[in-house]
Amino acid sequence: MANKCEYGVAVIGGGPAGLAAAIAAKELLPSPEGVLLIERDRVAGGILNQCIHDGFGLHRFGEALSGPEYASRFIDKADLLGVPMMLNTIVLGVSDKGEYKELLVSSRQGGLSVVRARAVVLAMGCRERPRGALSIPGHRPSGVYTAGAAQNLINLENIMPGRDVVILGSGDIGMIMARRMTLEGAKVEAVFELLPWASGLPRNIQQCLVDYGIPLYLGTTVVNILGMGRLEGVTVAEVGPDRKPKRGTERFVPCDTLLLSVGLIPENELARAAGVEMNPITGGPVVDADCMTSVSGVFSCGNALHVHDLVDFVSEEAERAGRAAAEYLSKPSQQGTSTPSVAVRPAAGVRYTVPNRIALPSSPASPPASVAFRVNTPSRAGTVRLKVKDKVLAEETHARLHPAEMVWMKLGPDALASLSDADTIEVSANGSE
Ligand SMILES: Cc1cc2nc3c(=O)[nH]c(=O)nc-3n(C[C@H](O)[C@H](O)[C@H](O)COP(=O)(O)OP(=O)(O)OC[C@H]3O[C@@H](n4cnc5c(N)ncnc54)[C@H](O)[C@@H]3O)c2cc1C
Incomplete structure (x- = not known):
């Protein structure tokens, strides 16, 4: 068990989301007190440990890996970077103490103790209905x-x-x-x-x-x-x-x-108790494009944020959350203040979107924002659109649209540049039977 109790970033959950978030944060915060990962199971890997079939990693690695193989690539990397993992340890509560968040943790070895962190990533996965x-x-x-x-x-x-x-x-x-x-x-x-x-x-x-x-x-x-x-x-x-x-x-x-x-239910008792605003459709927190929730310094990713279809996209999203959590520590002037942003909401044919807000780009070199969403009903062909009033910011045609398959679209800084705080990006899908 790790013996420090004060960290820059604490990641809750050692599944693919928590591992990818911890690795991304650790790459920006290499000091020993930079990042801590807490997992209630005796090993990291999350649900992937029981998924012995293949099909994981087709997008990310171009290989059909089994769940444990996919997880081990991230566990090995986390070990190589020296991410401390508190295993066999459950987080019972997260409270916002201003500059620090306090995590109440319990383990057989250490009993009840408190871990303090300046940013927290919630990556607790989901449970079955x-x-x-x-x-x-x-x-x-x-x-x-x-x-x-x-x-x-x-x-x-x-x-x-x-x-x-x-x-x-x-x-x-x-x-x-x-x-x-x-x-x-x-x-x-x-x-x-x-x-x-x-x-x-x-x-x-x-x-x-x-x-x-x-x-x-x-x-x-x-x-x-x-x-x-x-x-x-x-x-x-x-x-x-x-x-x-x-x-x-x-x-x-x-x-x-x-x-x-x-059906799967995102695990969010900790988020709710911490006062995080929730999205009733996804069962996960309302977040911005950096995966930050309504509580400053608390981030969410993976199946705790919204139930994903493919683990490859869990890893990508979690890396964004981990990087943003690490960067949050170096932006004390912005902590607790809201940066100009535009709202994102589902429109015709779309069930939900993640994120719910996107920060307006600070420079033309800002990275593109990812928007994930699911359609309401299946259709053989369809067009998906991101628009503000009548202006189309991005549009894609898909040979098939299905509620089981998440759609991911990117919005570059050029598409967002002309928008203001008062605007809303509407995401719609129009398919044919
Ligand atoms: C049966 C099944 C088959 C799948 N098949 C595929 C497939 O073929 N291809 C594919 O790409 N994807 C597949 N997936 C989806 C993929 O496995 C998930 O998208 C992915 O595991 C989600 O990652 P996660 O880290 O968000 O959650 P999880 O993997 O669930 O990890 C969450 C972790 O958080 C820990 N935790 C929770 N609460 C606490 C707490 N309070 N304190 C400490 N730790 C906590 C849990 O113990 C767990 O280890 C499948 C999923 C399942 C369930």
């Missing part, structure tokens, strides 16, 4: 798991959760688990999805379902869970346009295991 959040009626037998919990059991604990499987929700984790359970000898009866489209990436529909002959039923949900000790089966029903079950379409599907892949 459990059965309790869905209100599915029925019994409470064993055999009902979230897809990530089943993945953890198989890949890290060598425990097979069941043999005859139904999956509710077509998120990426559910589809990846459909393939994983099949490879381990289970029979996956089907994947059922409430929406009229799959909510995971198209590549996972092909590689995890189609290639293994696993049926995907859209517009269908589980309406009852049966079994007194162990799960005996589920009743499924088609849903109408109002997403309510249609009477007369119910059918029983026998199974001993139900995996839920029905």
